[in-house]
Amino acid sequence: MASSLIEIDTPDGPMPAEWFAPRAEPTGTVVVCQEIFGVTDYIRRRCQSLVEEGYGVLAPRFYWRLAEEGVTPEITEAGPDALQRAMGLVARLDFGTAVADGVAAVQAARRHEGSSGVALLGFCFGGGLAFAVAARTRPQALVSYYGSGLRDLLHLAPEVTCPSLHHFGEADSFLDTESQRRITEAVTPTGALVHSHPGADHAFDNDVGSWHHPEASARAWQTTTQFLHEHLPSA
Structure with a gap:
């Protein structure tokens, strides 16, 4: 999971981000929006998987304004209070500012000399953020995994005009059937694809979490990479 730490300019100062260099250039760049726990090793593994697909990957540390002694917080332990602590971090984060940071990350990816285009991929909190x-930003593509904030963002659906793919678990503890129905009705008029995975809960892709669903994870990832290759060719 070799990556280099870079800085992205924002009006409030430099935002740290992890850059996973592609195997060859030019190629598409995927901006990965972290889940609620931060840029964890799970997120880094997903970034490395994208590198293996031929992409460059940029993973902004969206909790950077919450840093203490220069260390951006992330929840690495899988203890019983991990989710509560992570929700505390999100509660302290200004969502509008995080969106602006995401816009800055996409702009930085587009300016990168070897980038031939940009896609967004987000998990959980990052699914709504992306x-x-x-x-x-009108990227080449968007993939959102169980975007927990989507219920409050549906007014933006007409503005998300890029090809997009949404993954949900049918047994999601945070996004019930009615919420998923409302999201689907809002995003499909612009051509979005929605995949619902039987038996899967929220965060089914996180391979260290208690909700990990290996079959749904593998199926969703195969669909994700096929979708990305269709809309954002890699090297």
Whole structure:
């Protein structure tokens, strides 16, 4: 999971981000929006998987304004209070500012000399964040995994005009059937694809979490990479 730490310019100062260099250039760049726990090793593994697909990957540390002694917080332990602590971090984060940081990350990816285009990929908290960023940046593609904030962002659906793919678990503890129905009705008029995975809960892709669903994870990832290759060719 070799990556280099870079800085992205924002009006409030430099935002740290992890850059996973592609195997060859030019190629597409995927901006990965972290889940609620931060840029964890799970997120880094997903970034490395994208490198293996031929992409460059940029993973902004969206909690950077919450840093203490220069260390950006992330929840690495899988203890019983991990989710509560992570929700505390999100509660302290200004969502509008995080969206602006995401826009800055997409702009930085587009300026990268070897980038031939940009896609957004977000998990959980990052699924909603990526959706909001896509509304402002018009990337080549968007993939959102169980975007927990989508229920409050549906007014942006007409502005997300890029090809998009949404993954949900049918047994999601945070996004019930009615919420998923409302999201589907809002995003499909612009051509979005929605995949619902039987037996899967929220965060089914996180391979260290208690909700991990290996079959749904593998199926969703195969669909994700096929979708990305269709809309954002890699090297």
